[in-house]
Amino acid sequence: MSPPPPPLGRSRKRAAHTFDSALDDAELVTARTALAQGRWTEVRTLFADTGDDWDRRGHRFDVLAQEHSTTAWTRDWRLAEPESTDAAVLLGFAAVHLALRGKGRPEKAREACRDAAALVPADPTPWLALLTLERTLGREEDVVRLFDEVRHRHPEHHHAHHLMVARLAERRPAAGQDPLHEVYDFAAWAAEQAPEDSPLAVLPVIAHAERYRVLATIGSEPADPAASGHWTGRRARQVMKAAFDWWLEWEMPESRAHPRCRVDLNFLAHAKFCEGRAAEAAALFHRIGRHATKDPWSYPDRDPYTAFTAARDVARGAA
Numbered sequence: 439m440s441p442p443p444p445p446l447g448r449s450r451k452r453a454a455h456t457f458d459s460a461l462d463d464a465e466l467v468t469a470r471t472a473l474a475q476g477r478w479t480e481v482r483t484l485f486a487d488t489g490d491d492w493d494r495r496g497h498r499f500d501v502l503a504q505e506h507s508t509t510a511w512t513r514d515w516r517l518a519e520p521e522s523t524d525a526a527v528l529l530g531f532a533a534v535h536l537a538l539r540g541k542g543r544p545e546k547a548r549e550a551c552r553d554a555a556a557l558v559p560a561d562p563t564p565w566l567a568l569l570t571l572e573r574t575l576g577r578e579e580d581v582v583r584l585f586d587e588v589r590h591r592h593p594e595h596h597h598a599h600h601l602m603v604a605r606l607a608e609r610r611p612a613a614g615q616d617p618l619h620e621v622y623d624f625a626a627w628a629a630e631q632a633p634e635d636s637p638l639a640v641l642p643v644i645a646h647a648e649r650y651r652v653l654a655t656i657g658s659e660p661a662d663p664a665a666s667g668h669w670t671g672r673r674a675r676q677v678m679k680a681a682f683d684w685w686l687e688w689e690m691p692e693s694r695a696h697p698r699c700r701v702d703l704n705f706l707a708h709a710k711f712c713e714g715r716a717a718e719a720a721a722l723f724h725r726i727g728r729h730a731t732k733d734p735w736s737y738p739d740r741d742p743y744t745a746f747t748a749a750r751d752v753a754r755g756a757a
Contacts, residue, residue, distance in 0.1 A: 455743030457732045459501045461700045466498050474507050477524075478515040481673040485524040492592040496566045497697040500597065501565070503531035510714045523557045537575070544575055562591035566598055573601045581605050594636050596698050597626055607648035611656050617673055621645045626667040640702040641685040643709050647734040654738035661738060662748075669712040676710050677709055682718055689725075700729040704746075708734045711749045716756035723750045 460466045465484060472480035481502065488495045502508055509532045516525040530551035536542030544549040548568065549573040555564035572580045581602070588598040606621040613619060625645035650668045653659040659666045668674065685706065690696070707722035735742035735749075 444633060457665045457742070459504060461497075461698065461729050461731075462695070462727075463494075463498070463697060466501055469498075470502055470505060473502060473511055474505060476514070478511050481528070482507055482515070482519075482524060484520070489699055490560075491697075492562050493594075494596050494598050494697040495561075496563050496595065499528060499531045499563050500566070500570070503528060505532075508532045509536065523554070526550075526554040526557055526564060527561070527563055527567075530564055533572075534571045537571060547571055562588040562595055562598070565591070566595065569598055569601050572660075572751050573605050578605070585743060594638055595631050596637060596696065596701075599638055599641055600701070603641060603645050604648050607645060607652050611652050611658075614653060614658055615668070615671075619649065635688050637696050637699060637702050639688075640681045640706060643681045643705050644702075646674060646677060647705055647708060647737060651734070651737040658728050659738075661740070663708070663712045663734075663737060666712065669709055670714070675713065678706075678713055678715075681706055681709065685722075700726060701731055704729075704731040705734055707753075708749070716753045719749070719753040719754075723753055 448738075455457035458467075462469065465487075470485040471483045472478075484498060485495070488498060508530065512525055512532060516522060516529060519525060524651070528551070530547065533542055533550045535546040537544040548571065551564045551568045551571075554567075555561075559563065565584055565714050569581065569584040569588060572584055576584075585598055585602045588595050592598075603621055603625055603644045605610075606624055607619075609620060610616075621641065624647055625641040627637050628634075629641050646668070650659055650663060650666065652662070653668070654661055659668055663669070669678065696702075703722055703726050707726060708721040710722060730743065730746045732742045735745040
């Protein structure tokens with residue numbers, strides 16, 4: 439089976455730099471290393487300690503599921519502990535990533551995730567796995583339905599909202615810079631619905647970057663985002679200011695940070711750099727530290743590490 443095409447506008451280049459999807463989760467990094475060596479008991483403990491922190495749980499399952507050895511070692515775990523629902527969820531999530539790499543059958547992944555979901559009806563994580571799959575391979579009605587399943591269990595699910603924004607941004611590419619595009623409406627609605635301390639306040643920035651990805655892919659925006667007017671219009675400036683102000687007010691101490699906060703910080707730093715706000719971008723780069731993310735620095739088809747380091751150096755030099 440040939441691998442599925444990448445989502446619209448995602449870079450097909452193999453980056454020379456390896457981005458760690460674990461971000462700043464040291465416990466996750468330790469458990470990932472243990473699982474690669476066949477020590478699945480440390481993963482069992484990690485998930486037990488995570489409890490019903492759904493955003494952290496989804497992040498940890500997603501990261502571990504991406505590892506090539508996860509399926510084999512998790513099968514051993516399931517054989518040793520057939521009652522383990524965490525093992526079932528991890529096998530389903532791993533099957534999703536195998537299918538996205540063209541190494542497994544999508545229907546097999548769907549079945550494994552549905553079976554896991556039946557075992558843990560309150561857990562949004564199996565539905566997040568299905569949403570991850572259908573964001574690339576599924577029909578739009580499937581994506582919307584699965585997003586609703588996640589949101590029903592955790593209304594503020596960070597990763598699910600990002601997946602939904604990425605898919606919505608791909609609607610009507612020929613509409614260009616339509617300020618009324620549905621991806622902007624969705625992101626604004628989600629940000630307004632969330633509690634004031636929720637990182638979904640940054641979602642309008644994510645929507646702006648994802649829409650740029652789509653427009654740059656079809657050639658209606660420059661391939662260099664900093665050369666685009668996409669971030670300098672009145673509406674864009676309002677979105678960026680609101681998100682940056684939220685970050686200044688609500689950034690939590692390191693021990694309480696959201697598990698995917700570095701994702702938001704990379705999108706916000708990218709936006710501020712493209713907007714020409716060097717001092718604000720420099721502050722965000724300082725907070726990001728070594729935890730760069732591939733997206734959005736790869737948009738629309740750039741080497742993400744080169745783009746990240748170049749922007750960081752310019753921002754620091756100008757700040």
